[in-house]
Amino acid sequence: MERLEIISPDDWHLHLRDGAMLKAVAPVSAAHFSRAIVMPNLVPPVVTGDDARRYRERVLAALPEGSTFEPLMTLYLTEDSDPDDIETAAKSGLIKAVKLYPAGATTNSQSGVQNFDKVRGIFERMAEIGLPLCIHGEIADNDIDIFDREAEFIEHVLDPVRQTNPELRIIMEHVTTSQGIDYVKSAETGLAATLTTHHLVINRNHILAGGIRPHYYCLPIAKRESHRLALRAAATSGDPRFFLGTDSAPHIDTAKQSSCGCAGCFTALNSMNILAQVFEEEQALDNLEAFTSLNGPQFYRLPANQTRLSLVKQKEPVGFPTNIPTDGGPVTVFDPGFPVFWTVEAT
Ligand code: DOR
């Protein structure tokens, strides 16, 4: 039996939702992760400091008794966001980042940014106060091929934003392309990326070859195999610019298995198990702690966790539930498609 003890991990990109879904998924994340950057794309979105304060209360109320899980709140950037409100929320410690969704790019992004000139003042204020910007890096333009949207975003939006605001610290979230990896590596400071568990595991064939598999559909969509390999290399390298953001994004099965299915993979339940397997395959178990527990806090300028978590390699493959129940219906758990031998013990 092999055992690996690491500093407790954090999830630097998580969808906890609200209501019945929040109640079902918050304990799942809290079972393995100590903290999470909580996405603000609720309906309506979490735009103001007051919205975030109230949402945080609902998240805390959904946790099991005695849980020490810490939700790190974010605000959803709109063209009408108030820089003073953002600054107050940041200085009070309530929020740890602002999230930029290009309008129309993904789930509940309608209130996002269309005209980047309108948020220039906010970027300047964020740079001044050292508040990081999380970016969903896809061009939201139906004329651009869905598989090219990340690379186009880097060239036409992200790079110009960085040139204009060199002091703004940016997290390019859920990078799915080798262009994204190369771009992050080209930056000396102020730029990092989160990588999801599922994008280290699936490529676009998993979604589309031999039948359409809605539970592998997420945004940004998984790309071809060469990109997946670039993501795996970056994740397992120990490079401090890359860290885990699961983007665990639960939708009830009826919303996924539909003629127009929602984007999102629910990975919170088995991410740590799958990552141990992936890092073992890449002979990089020594770098797992950097990816899940050290690089994120370093970029966010937060202390690493005090607690620890053990991963234990079993003789037989571990079984995961196919779904978890919620009051709205079941949510399918991400299936990596290969045997996973690692279990998790929070200590
Ligand atoms: O797959 C995704 N699901 N990507 C996103 O950007 C949003 C998320 C969601 O909220 O469902």
Ligand code: ZN
């Ligand atoms: Zn997301």
